[in-house]
Amino acid sequence: MVEAKALAKRFGEFEAVRGIDVHVRRGEAFGFLGPNGAGKSSTMRMIASVSPRSDGELKVLGMDPDREGPRIRARLGVVPQQDNLDTELTVRQNLHVYGRYFGLSRARVRAKAEELMEFAQLTDRADDEVDSLSGGMKRRLTIARSLVNDPDLLLLDEPTTGLDPQARHLLWDRLFRLKTTGVTLIITTHYMDEAEQLCDRLVVMDGGRIAAEGSPSELIARYSTREVLELRFPPGEQEPAVERVTDLAERVEVLPDRLLLYTAAGEAALEQAHARGLRPASSLVRRSTLEDVFLRLTGRSLVE
Amino acid sequence: MSERALTARPRARDHARVVGSWRAAWLRVEGHWTWYRRYWTSNLYSSGLQPLLFLVAMGIGFGSQVEPGAATGGLSYLHYVAPALLVAGSVQNAIGESTYPVLSGFKWQKDYLAVTSTPVTPGQLLGGQLIWVGLRLALAGTVYALIAWAFGAWLGPGVALAVLVAVATGVACAAPMMAVAATTYDEGTRFAAIFRFLVMPMVLFAGTFFPITQIPPGARWLAWISPLWHGNELARGAALGGLEPLAALGHVAYLAALFAAGGLAARHYFYKRLVV
Missing domain, CATH: 3.40.50.300 (P-loop containing nucleotide triphosphate hydrolases)
Incomplete structure (x- = not known):
């Protein structure tokens, strides 16, 4: 066409x-x-x-x-x-x-x-x-x-x-x-x-x-992991937390308001983070989306 | 129902196709007509009746104080001014229709973008706009002529030709104005300036209310280059007679040249703005 x-x-x-x-x-x-x-x-x-x-x-x-x-x-x-x-x-x-x-x-x-x-x-x-x-x-x-x-x-x-x-x-x-x-x-x-x-x-x-x-699923499989762990920290606590979680995931993206941990098993990574004494204000385990693919490919969010 | 209807292949004559240029322009006119049928009362009032107010005020009211003389060709002032008011109204309408409405097609309503997403080209769209303006002018001019006739403003059937002259003069002015509108990217502030400093002086001084022989010789060329003067001369010639054939030819040639140059410029800028 x-x-x-x-x-x-x-x-x-x-x-x-x-x-x-x-x-x-x-x-x-x-x-x-x-x-x-x-x-x-x-x-x-x-x-x-x-x-x-x-x-x-x-x-x-x-x-x-x-x-x-x-x-x-x-x-x-x-x-x-x-x-x-x-x-x-x-x-x-x-x-x-x-x-x-x-x-x-x-x-x-x-x-x-x-x-x-x-x-x-x-x-x-x-x-x-x-x-x-x-x-x-x-x-x-x-x-x-x-x-x-x-x-x-x-x-x-x-x-x-x-x-x-x-x-x-x-x-x-x-x-x-x-x-x-x-x-x-x-x-x-x-x-x-x-x-x-x-x-x-x-x-x-x-x-x-x-x-x-x-296809959307191909792109997610190729450029992202199955799951994503999102961690939000109180102001000022995100930066010191970054190096303590880098080895918990294949890749970590640092956004202004939260950390994204790319991993096959989000819940497991969250447990490990807790075990290390990290206390995020909130956490979320979700599946990867095209947003993550875009972030990976360009280093930026789609909607800014 | 909708799904089935959407998948059912249309019959051959129901297939979308590219229509010829004249047909495409005419379809644009048809679109305008659909709109006009909804709003014709207010439109007809502003375009057809406004010149009539002038006719009553100037031709009958003010004219009652004017002795027929050399300047009016020995005619009453009403007879002198009626054909020119027809043309002046037509020119003002035409220019009005070619400013904000055209800019809106590009900028606000953006319906020009919608039309040129179809097989219709920018050139055909422009053609449709010009034909539409011409039809509007013909309608307004006819209404004016009929009512002015009831006032006894006409001497004979030459008025029919005067209406044609008014339409032609208006369309000749519309073409370059559409070129200006197509090159306008702001809110159209220049249109107000054009009305104040070009159109109004032209209506006042290009032989509508008095012969241009009253204008000092040094400034008379301003009247000569104004399209309205050429239209006024032709309309008076048609309604009252007394216009030399050669002079008439000159006036027609001037208006034709304005239309051709304006139309080509408009076509150029329509493409430039719509095909980017």
Whole structure:
């Protein structure tokens, strides 16, 4: 569906994307995980065929975006980072107007709009102005709008940023349903839980480059341990504790507010720490996540 | 139901496709029309009725104090000023429609980004905007013309041509203004300046209320380069007669050149802003 080789994007002196190789297969959910400014959105815009590449090769649906942009865009669904709905039109009108840009007949967009409003759980708001919708509803409408042309490939740029937990889960559920119908998804996110929930395969991006690639579980297995022990100390006590725990884990990350001990057996490490007389204010044993993978790969947190 | 419907492959004629350029621009007009149908009353008031207030105040009120003379071509002031008010209103509308609404498409509402994510290109989007402005002007101009007719402001059917002139002059001004809007990245403070220092003086001095022969010769070129003067001359020629064919051709050529240059610049900057 997408084939990129040494793909690069420059804005003047600034290199947003520094030569990445990406291969997205039909039917999969592919993720770009990375912090803000990693080059995810620039990559998405190039795939969306609204931003010419500066270097490298790019094929989307087998076509070159530089030469066949409109033909590619006819088969894409795009959910931009910021909603760009027509806020002075109703929910239904937004779908009608947008669908027409894809050359669909009036009858077709009318039928499709009903179907999509049901899918997005917006049927009872069909004739309300977009201005009156909540953030989560607007997001669902943006996603519904992106499906009006039955796209082969759906691009979602930070689909749940800024939404409350309940709205996020509802949205994930909708995206998961889409995935089961065979739509290929490409998602950018800086939330590791989102990437874990939705992506079959993902690349970790940092500073315009790909730092690692694989399925969420592969990445965790490759770059982290099975469990993580988190220790929080009262102010001033963390620093002296660091050297006393280094040999309890394969690796120790020192964050401003806590220590992360990477180990196969978290509970055992916690017992040993207690046996050494360490008294953390709180402790937590958890499984490794993509957040830990990112920390390992870049030395930084995803959300800062 | 939704899942099944989403997976069912659409019939061939229901497939998304790339439409031709004119069709794409027209679809943009259709989108605007959907919006306009919701808000037409307030729009028509500001765009169509405002020039009428001028007509009543200047043409009938102030005009009652003006003797027909050489400056008005021997006509009543109402007849003299009515065609020019039509064009002046049209130009102000056109420029208004090409400033904040266009900037909003790029910056606030961002609906231009939504449109150009579809097969529609920035150039087609611009075309749709210009056609839409033209249609709005035609509607407002017609409303104005009909009501002014009830006041007895027209001498004959030439007014129909004057409405066309008003639309053309407005669209010729809209094209360069859209180029300006596409290069505006702040909150649009320059639009207020353009209105105060370009549009208002142009309305006052480019032959709308009095002939430009009253302007000192040294400053008269300011009127000559203003698109409104060319539009005013054409509209008066259409409504009242007495315009030399060669002069008419010159005015048309000036407006056509403005439209072409402005349109090309706008197209350039639309691409520059939307394809980055």
